Amino acid sequence: MLSAxxxxxxxxxxxxxxxxxxxxxxxxxxxxxxxxxxxRILTYEVSCDHLKIDISARLFYAYGSVVLKKExxxxxxxxxxxxxxxxxxxxxxxxxxxxxxxxxxxxGLGAAEAEKEEDIAFPTDLLETLTLSKLQSSLFYFTCEIIxxxxxxxxxxxxxxxxxxxxxxxxxxxxxxxxxxxxRSSGFSLDKIWFTKSQGxxxxxxxxxxxxxxxxxxxxxxxxxxxVLKDYVGPDRQVDILNSTSFVxxxxxxxxxxxxxxxxxxxxxxxVLNKKWSQSFSTNFDISYNKPINFKGxxxxxxxxxxYGGHWGDLALAGRYEVQDQVLGSLTYGKTFLERxxxxxxxxxxxxxxxxxxxxxxxxxxxxxxxxxSRVFNLSSDYYLNHDLFGSQLLSQPQxxxxxxxxxxxxxxxxxxxxxxxxxxxxxxxxxxxxxxxNNTIFSLSTQPMYMVPxxxxxxxxxxxxxxxxxxxxxxxxxxxxxxxxxIRRGFFLEGLYNFQSRRRTRDWLIEGTSSQDLSAIFRAxxxxxxxxxxxxxxxxxxxxxxxxxxxxxxxxIRKWKFHTLVNYDFILDKLNNIDLFLVREAGRVQLRFMxxxxxxxFSVELxxx
Amino acid sequence: xxxRWIFIFCVITLFVGERxxxxxxxxLPEPEKLVKTLVLCKGIIPDGELLAPVDETADFVLxxxxxICFLELTNVSQAMTLxxxxxxxxGALFKETSAVPVNENRLYIETVTxxxxxxxxxxxxxxxxxxxxxxxxxxxxxxxxxxxHGQ
Numbered sequence: 185m186l187s188a189x190x191x192x193x194x195x196x197x198x199x200x201x202x203x204x205x206x207x208x209x210x211x212x213x214x215x216x217x218x219x220x221x222x223x224r225i226l227t228y229e230v231s232c233d234h235l236k237i238d239i240s241a242r243l244f245y246a247y248g249s250v251v252l253k254k255e256x257x258x259x260x261x262x263x264x265x266x267x268x269x270x271x272x273x274x275x276x277x278x279x280x281x282x283x284x285x286x287x288x289x290x291x292g293l294g295a296a297e298a299e300k301e302e303d304i305a306f307p308t309d310l311l312e313t314l315t316l317s318k319l320q321s322s323l324f325y326f327t328c329e330i331i332x333x334x335x336x337x338x339x340x341x342x343x344x345x346x347x348x349x350x351x352x353x354x355x356x357x358x359x360x361x362x363x364x365x366x367x368r369s370s371g372f373s374l375d376k377i378w379f380t381k382s383q384g385x386x387x388x389x390x391x392x393x394x395x396x397x398x399x400x401x402x403x404x405x406x407x408x409x410x411x412v413l414k415d416y417v418g419p420d421r422q423v424d425i426l427n428s429t430s431f432v433x434x435x436x437x438x439x440x441x442x443x444x445x446x447x448x449x450x451x452x453x454x455x456v457l458n459k460k461w462s463q464s465f466s467t468n469f470d471i472s473y474n475k476p477i478n479f480k481g482x483x484x485x486x487x488x489x490x491x492y493g494g495h496w497g498d499l500a501l502a503g504r505y506e507v508q509d510q511v512l513g514s515l516t517y518g519k520t521f522l523e524r525x526x527x528x529x530x531x532x533x534x535x536x537x538x539x540x541x542x543x544x545x546x547x548x549x550x551x552x553x554x555x556x557x558s559r560v561f562n563l564s565s566d567y568y569l570n571h572d573l574f575g576s577q578l579l580s581q582p583q584x585x586x587x588x589x590x591x592x593x594x595x596x597x598x599x600x601x602x603x604x605x606x607x608x609x610x611x612x613x614x615x616x617x618x619x620x621x622x623n624n625t626i627f628s629l630s631t632q633p634m635y636m637v638p639x640x641x642x643x644x645x646x647x648x649x650x651x652x653x654x655x656x657x658x659x660x661x662x663x664x665x666x667x668x669x670x671x672i673r674r675g676f677f678l679e680g681l682y683n684f685q686s687r688r689r690t691r692d693w694l695i696e697g698t699s700s701q702d703l704s705a706i707f708r709a710x711x712x713x714x715x716x717x718x719x720x721x722x723x724x725x726x727x728x729x730x731x732x733x734x735x736x737x738x739x740x741x742i743r744k745w746k747f748h749t750l751v752n753y754d755f756i757l758d759k760l761n762n763i764d765l766f767l768v769r770e771a772g773r774v775q776l777r778f779m780x781x782x783x784x785x786x787f788s789v790e791l792x793x794x
Numbered sequence: 795x796x797x798r799w800i801f802i803f804c805v806i807t808l809f810v811g812e813r814x815x816x817x818x819x820x821x822l823p824e825p826e827k828l829v830k831t832l833v834l835c836k837g838i839i840p841d842g843e844l845l846a847p848v849d850e851t852a853d854f855v856l857x858x859x860x861x862i863c864f865l866e867l868t869n870v871s872q873a874m875t876l877x878x879x880x881x882x883x884x885g886a887l888f889k890e891t892s893a894v895p896v897n898e899n900r901l902y903i904e905t906v907t908x909x910x911x912x913x914x915x916x917x918x919x920x921x922x923x924x925x926x927x928x929x930x931x932x933x934x935x936x937x938x939x940x941x942x943h944g945q
Binding site: 205206262316327329345356 | 828881925
């Protein structure tokens with residue numbers, strides 16, 4: 185990421201230049217603050233007391249003694265919102281009323297644009313929260329007297345001082361302050377040359393080709409030279425070439441190509457043509473080739489169409505053919521009728537070559553689902569069919585699902601629900617025939633948190649499940665979870681959690697089963713953004729022993745540096761299972777992390793773009 | 795051979811670096827009368843010798859006791875005046891404070907805190923989007939927008 189920052193100064197055209205007594209640019213937030221600033225826009229020379237710019241949001245705002253001058257004209261105001269790309273601005277004066285004067289190109293604006301332009305007089309909270317103090321809290325910020333913004337919204341500075349974590353670090357005569365927020369229009373870019381002890385020499389480059397509203401193509405090259413590494417087992421070097429290209433053929437037709445080549449003899453390519461026949465009907469045609477490592481390549485031709493038929497329902501149809509006689513096909517139809525009924529039909533056929541043989545698996549599956557959903561209950565009936573034509577196996581499986589929607593009672597404190605699912609399966613394998621059925625009933629009852637005294641709440645839930653099947657393997661399961669939460673003082677909580685689970689198997693007169701219990705205590709502390717932690721201890725009352733302890737502790741050390749640790753202790757094994765330590769600096773668009781993990785015994789530093 | 799490559803690399807780095815890096819650039823003086831904090835809130839509490847906002851928000855409802863615009867300035871060494879102007883929905887000036895003098899003795903003050911309160915009433919005409927601006931020595935130094943919602 186930083187390697188991109190230290191690129192040579194861009195040769196792109198300058199969109200606007202600012203001169204001031206003090207200009208600060210934050211790399212973290214991509215924002216600019218200025219004092220006593222002068223710039224030129226719309227043939228006006230502009231001067232102001234303060235300047236705020238949010239590069240990402242394209243917001244430009246000058247305020248305090250704003251004066252716009254050109255030959256024979258002088259305008260004064262308190263605020264000036266401007267857009268150098270669209271060459272327009274709005275001057276606002278706070279007198280007895282708020283006076284607004286618009287400048288620049290406004291002709292030909294539609295209603296939406298005009299409304300957007302109205303909004304410019306009242307910018308988002310983004311500018312109101314942009315302060316010099318915020319920028320000075322950045323991990324990287326720069327100060328200088330001249331800042332230029334290019335047409336690609338890259339930021340250049342002259343006679344720049346870099347401030348690293350608030351400390352003056354080093355000066356530069358001319359420097360590209362940002363990494364560029366908009367991709368360059370066309371051309372080659374060498375993005376990175378790097379060396380690491382684990383990967384060797386890494387080089388990354390890209391080539392972008394773009395014609396406005398027609399072609400957009402990006403080719404990326406990744407090269408890793410590993411022969412320089414000691415004791416490295418594997419290929420000396422690896423090359424990856426990736427291409428992604430999209431073409432707009434006309435307003436209803438576009439195409440895209442993706443290709444990927446890897447020097448380990450793996451490559452794939454696909455071409456997709458999308459045609460929109462009408463607002464409700466579109467089709468994709470595609471050709472693809474995929475060459476996995478050590479296997480023969482496959483060439484597929486396919487299409488998929490979607491038809492949104494309004495009250496007639498929606499239909500999707502797809503088919504694919506491979507030159508080695510492999511076939512995939514699917515049909516889906518869905519419709520909602522009489523407001524509460526839904527119908528879904530789907531069928532799929534596949535004929536796929538079995539790896540390592542000349543045989544094909546051939547499977548036909550189909551399903552139909554009809555459901556009804558009312559405010560009180562829901563009912564769904566499904567039928568599923570799977571026909572393995574190669575193995576001559578036919579599975580048909582109807583099922584019926586009935587449920588009472590969760591309902592509240594006892595003044596809204598209690599919530600209950602009941603669901604029942606019945607499944608019947610019929611399997612035909614050649615001349616043999618087998619059938620089975622099962623029924624599953626689930627009842628659950630839970631409470632909302634009940635405040636016994638101020639700062640102490642209780643909530644609990646109970647669930648019972650009965651599973652019956654033809655083979656007489658019947659199970660009854662039940663569980664109870666109870667939780668008490670006490671707020672000791674603002675932001676500090678003590679929680680107690682009791683969990684009991686029981687599973688019983690009944691067969692004729694025999695009842696067998698097991699039960700488990702868990703008692704946990706959790707201490708949480710999140711009184712402010714600077715401290716957010718919890719520690720838990722678990723106890724097994726059934727066996728009378730402590731089991732586990734977890735801790736997740738996070739607090740701010742200094743200037744947005746946060747210390748974070750994850751700890752797990754196993755009382756049964758009397759062993760510290762895991763401890764991870766993090767020191768994290770949140771820096772706007774990047775995050776800097778120093779990490780140590782006990783499991784891998786590795787220390788690492790990461791700079792992660794966000 | 796290896797040392798020769800390291801020497802060439804260092805020479806090139808120094809040559810390129812010398813063109814880019816400079817140790818002669820003077821640090822810019824920190825701006826004065828800097829608006830460090832400008833927020834809207836529902837209350838103010840003492841914080842040592844200063845004041846601090848509580849219940850920061852930009853959304854109020856009719857019936858709230860009022861809207862407070864809190865200001866924190868840093869690096870103050872000149873005498874100056876502060877003024878708050880409150881603009882009602884529609885853009886008309888609703889309230890304007892007098893110019894409050896600050897640091898008339900021209901001492902260096904690291905931090906100055908101040909606030910103004912808009913007393914709202916439980917009337918529908920107060921509902922809508924408001925703007926409050928802060929003027930330092932008569933020039934705009936900050937603005938905040940907020941909404942008062944009907945009940």
